[in-house]
Amino acid sequence: GENVEQHPSTLSVQEGDSAVIKCTYSDSASNYFPWYKQELGKGPQLIIDIRSNVGEKKDQRIAVTLNKTAKHFSLHITETQPEDSAVYFCAARRQGGSEKLVFGKGTKLTVNP
Amino acid sequence: DTAVSQTPKYLVTQMGNDKSIKCEQNLGHDTMYWYKQDSKKFLKIMFSYNNKELIINETVPNRFSPKSPDKAHLNLHINSLELGDSAVYFCASSPRSGAGELFFGEGSRLTVL
Numbered sequence: 001g002e003n004v005e006q007h008p009s010t011l012s013v014q015e016g017d018s019a020v021i022k023c024t025y026s027d028s029a030s031n032y033f034p035w036y037k038q039e040l041g042k043g044p045q046l047i048i049d050i051r052s053n054v055g056e057k058k059d060q061r062i063a064v065t066l067n068k069t070a071k072h073f074s075l076h077i078t079e080t081q082p083e084d085s086a087v088y089f090c091a092a093r094r095q096g097g098s099e100k101l102v103f104g105k106g107t108k109l110t111v112n113p
Numbered sequence: 114d115t116a117v118s119q120t121p122k123y124l125v126t127q128m129g130n131d132k133s134i135k136c137e138q139n140l141g142h143d144t145m146y147w148y149k150q151d152s153k154k155f156l157k158i159m160f161s162y163n164n165k166e167l168i169i170n171e172t173v174p175n176r177f178s179p180k181s182p183d184k185a186h187l188n189l190h191i192n193s194l195e196l197g198d199s200a201v202y203f204c205a206s207s208p209r210s211g212a213g214e215l216f217f218g219e220g221s222r223l224t225v226l
Contacts, residue, residue: 034214043117043203043217044156087154098168099211103156 002027004092006104013080014112021107023090024072030092033066033073034101038087047088048075080111116140119204119218126194127226133190134221136204144168144210145187147179148203150220156203162187163210194225 003026034049090104119136161169162181204218
C-alpha cells in the first residue's frame with residue numbers, strides 16, 4: 001500500500017521567511033497530492049492540492065511542486081505570518097472509488113513574530 | 114452552519130465502557146469517513162462509507178462498529194473501551210468516493226481512564 005514520508009516534523013521560522021515541507025510517496029500509481037492545515041483544536045483543512053499531470057501549482061503565498069519521477073512533492077509558504085503556525089499534512093491517493101487518502105505524519109510549523 | 118459536525122467534542126470514560134460518536138454532514142456528499150489521530154498527530158483512516166455502503170475497512174478491532182443510517186450520517190460505536198483507544202476521532206466527508214477534497218469535522222477527543 002501507499003506510504004507517505006514527511007519532513008521535517010517540526011519547523012520554526014521567523015515571520016517573513018519562507019518555509020518548505022517535503023514529502024515522498026511510495027506508490028507510483030498515486031495521482032492526487034493534497035496538503036492540509038490543522039490549527040489547534042480544529043480539524044484539518046485543505047489548503048492546496050496538485051494532480052500528477054501538473055508539476056507546480058500556486059495560490060497566493062503557497063505553492064506546491066511535484067516530481068513524479070522522484071516521487072516527491074513539496075509545500076512552499078512564502079512571507080510567512082504568525083497565523084501560518086499550524087500542523088501541516090501532506091497526503092497521497094490513487095484514483096478510484098475505494099482508494100484511501102494516506103497522510104504523512106505532519107509538520108508542526110511555528111512562525112515567530 | 115457547520116458543514117461536518119460531530120458530537121460529542123469531548124468524551125471521558127472508564128475502561129470497559131461502550132461509547133458512541135455521532136457525525137452529520139450537510140454538504141450533500143456521498144462519502145463519509147472516520148479517521149483516528151493519535152497523540153503524535155498521526156492521521157489514520159478507519160472506515161469509509163459511500164451512500165451508506167462500507168467501502169474501506171482498515172485493520173481496526175471489531176470493537177469499533179460504524180453505522181451509516183443515511184448518507185448524511187456516520188456514527189461510530191466503540192465497545193469495551195481500552196486505554197489505547199484514547200485519541201481524537203475525526204469525521205470527514207467528500208463529494209464522492211476516492212475523489213475530491215475531504216471536509217473534516219472538528220474532532221471528538223476520547224479519553225479512556
